[in-house]
Amino acid sequence: LKMSRRNLLLLSNSTIHGSGYLEWAAQEIKDFLTSKNVKTVLFVPYALRDMDNYTETARKKFTSWGYELSSIHQASDPVVAVEGAEAIFIGGGNSFQLLKALYDNKLIQPIRKRVLQDGMPYIGSSAGSNVATVSINTTNDMPIVYPPSFSALNLLPFNINPHYIDADPNSKHMGETREERIRQYHEIPGTPPVLGLREGGLVKVEDNSAKILGKHQARIFFPGQQPVEHPLGTDVSFLLK
């Protein structure tokens, strides 16, 4: 599938400190869905185990914005649900659990087809943004389950590190910093660029154009190069090449 048609809104995370579920991104989400004439969103709650509860949280929010929301875990056939969806929202949680469930339910190709051929709008948050990229190799999550591959939906030719966090110069903790982890990933030949999205950051992709939006600038890592900061509003379409 060629990657020339797509509508993606990829959030670093769902909730920022001191604000309600998805509130920080409310305007962006509403603008995105309204501009595509979406009335109903298909929710994918696989990243958490209590999917009924998770769906209620998401439904309350989308309903308050005037959209209907149905959950894929309550559909009789998940593939048919994707085939008939107007738009999809994949929520955060654990990336390994989420990706394994996408494989177990045979949803990788159906979602790719809808996004890349039909231009179905895709919203992802945290783990839901990780699975939109080449692979989950740059997730921060604990590998609590074993998916059949780390390769993901591959809707974009780069990876995302959500919840990106700068090193704390006063920390005495010796675990690798986030930047060191991404550098270790890039020591492996053939790895794609990584977009570090701080909490409250997002990237919006329309066809072959990508832009940094939200509340914080983003940090972009290419193998063998110094990372570069990209302010709000920057066109980062070079990531799509």
Place this chain on the structure above:
Amino acid sequence: LKMSRRNLLLLSNSTIHGSGYLEWAAQEIKDFLTSKNVKTVLFVPYALRDMDNYTETARKKFTSWGYELSSIHQASDPVVAVEGAEAIFIGGGNSFQLLKALYDNKLIQPIRKRVLQDGMPYIGSSAGSNVATVSINTTNDMPIVYPPSFSALNLLPFNINPHYIDADPNSKHMGETREERIRQYHEIPGTPPVLGLREGGLVKVEDNSAKILGKHQARIFFPGQQPVEHPLGTDVSFLLK
């Protein structure tokens, strides 16, 4: 293999803030090796990519303590190196990379056999402690490569979370705390207990006895129970049952 014979010294990490490589655990390592009459240690540097450099760091330290050190990555046959080793030290780095290399070099069964049948002393640090347990499901590392399984050497019937860190009550970061991650792991049926080792913490296992040593108390998690703190010197042999 029955797990009744074993000699394991499992460190949370190699270097604590303000101190040299392995210095915080120097006395424990020397006591452990001397009590088993070890003269030469086989080093496993697979968790990092620059293995020559890593081996020099480890060699300098063990030589200064009066032991010889050879590295498995410089052996003509890694399996033969394990079969002839007096003791093994598996260093830290990336758990996914390390476990994949153990599988790629067909070392899982040879190491198990030497540790559980012959009682070969095993020292692990960070990723090297993760791979000694049931699985790497509770590593903190980024999944930069895909191993053929998350199941590990299974020298013990529990898992370890190295670099365990308590939640910072002042943090505004919304990523899961370490305790939340372990709780999410334990929502999965059939998961083993998890020993949280803070930096500068270790567990020493001799046959069917296990003890918390080092500089910090440990936190132990059983599925469906509140985690419990275990002070230095505590007998935690119940983890081996």
